[in-house]
Amino acid sequence: MRSKMLRNFVVRLVSLSLLSLGIVQGSGAAMIGTQQVIQSEARDASISRVEAILARRDVAKQLVIFGVDPLAVQSRVGNMTDAELLTLEGSLDKHVAGGDAVAIVGAVFIVLIILELVGITDIFKAT
């Protein structure tokens, strides 16, 4: 119980320090990025630095929860754009993950065989 509270405290402290780090960086640099110009061209809402930092933190946390080695997480989120991070924020479980996994049961199986025979699907031949 105590250790859980302590852990929560440390997590909050680290989060807060990460956040403030981002804000300090943000106000220092006032270069306008190319992505920002493209977004305004496409009339997409521009993403603030704070939003991007929060999204990055959330996606990093989710990646760990989904089994990614914590050491690999920084480089994985580091190569995502702000827009991509915002899309994935809070929804890592909802996006398509290509990996051939499929759950087939009973009647569904028979329907799938027929779909396969008439050339609508291509589910059984691979791998």
Add this chain to the structure above:
Amino acid sequence: MKRFDVSPLTGLAKRAAQALALFVFWTLAGCGTIPAAVSHYGPAPGRLELVDTPFYSQEQFQCGPAALTTLLTASGVETTLDEVTAQVYLPARQGSLQTEILAATRAAERVPYVLAPGLSSITSELAAGRPVLVLQNLGVSWAPRWHYAVVVGTDADRKQIVLRSGTDARRITRTSVFLRTWQRSGFWAVTTLKPGELPADPDRARYAEAVAGLEQTGHYQAARDAWLAGLSHWPNDTVIRFGLANTEYALGHFTAAERLYLDMLSEDSGLLTARNNLAMTLIAMGQSDDALEQIDIALALAEGSPLLEELLDTQKTILSTSQGAPN
């Protein structure tokens, strides 16, 4: 061996049954018709195959890493299946996200160019020597089987697609089946460009988006080379010139950046973004008086502009810098 003669009636019955099955399951399958524009093979040669494309056989659920390793090594990146797996495999989802395929391509200093939907986009890239990674749903919407594969060949006469897929080094799929499975991912397809290479069918918005992503994630050298290639194709494009100037700045090539911003401003003095970044460049060069002059010009034009806040930020930065080092 001589075959049995199938009576015309049986043949007809078989065809009717097939048609019926198709009709019944069409709704279940959630199949729309495929637009002709998408199924067109395009101007590329009727039959082409990149036979030298390497093949990496997939482990269970790891078609994403295998397909991406194929794509990256074909683009000259030295990497291994294990390295790529560590970047794109998501264990608890037993698969890989599209975003991570793009991100890992950036990590390898390549431009992840997402193709316009349509078979002709793929054949054009193949004709230029680049294989194309695709996302397919081999199942149906209510029993999906999401799968990444790499298209290495097309054959318009036989109506076939050749793929590096799963554990098949050379899998041949009927074009109609391929199109249906590909359609379910919204025709998602990506190719890797070496920085400096242009796509076979260059689309300005798609290209700028791809390169800006490289820039935003800190791959400045690669982004610079890619912007330069873009400039050769769209010499007057504002976004691409702006992108090149920004990467020159990020690489510390301030004189080059200054010249590019000035060029843009000489054609359109109201470009506040360029004026802001010019001011930032001048600060970096230690010319805070000139920087202040530029930002004042911008601020005079900025009333009601969404950039006002950023311009004021820049002004603040300049003032604090010049106070620190008066000249």
